[in-house]
Amino acid sequence: MAKIRTGRVGEQIKKELSLLIQTExxxxRIGFITVTGVDVTNDLSQAKVYLSVLGDDEQKTSSLKALDKANGYLRSELGKRIRLRHIPELIFKIDESIAYGSRIEKLLSDIDKDEK
Incomplete structure (x- = not known):
């Protein structure tokens, strides 16, 4: 039962955070950011927010620093938009799975070209 609730809360946080980052x-320093996922702990005290940032490593680090600085504002806005007793602490992490997947795709296409 708790896993269903944490999943729903995680999806709602993902939706609201992506809207907040894009519009508010x-x-x-914040570049083009996509919120790819949110993992919430069972007690709803922490939420790991996975981000995909378009750009090089310097843009990724500067976007993370800007989001860490805006952490309090984002939590307060989430509190206004989501009805929870306690808003989870937001921990931002870079999601490398998209870059990893595109690298694997490129390697597979290179192998396919070599075989032909």
Missing amino acids: LKDP
């Missing part, structure tokens, strides 16, 4: 945050 005006920090120029």
Whole structure:
């Protein structure tokens, strides 16, 4: 039962955070960010937010720093939009799975070209 609730809360946080980052945050350090997933602990005290950032490593680190700085604002806005007693602490992490998947796809296409 708890896993169903944490899943629903995680999806709601993902939806609201992506809207907040795109529309509300005006920090120029924040580049093009996509929220790819949110993992919430069973007690809803922490939420790991996985982000995909378009750009190089410097843009990724500057976007993470800007989001860490805006953490309090994001939590307060989430509190206004989601009815929870306690809003989870947000921990931002870079999601490398998209880059990893595109690298694997490129390697497979290179192998396919070599065989032909």
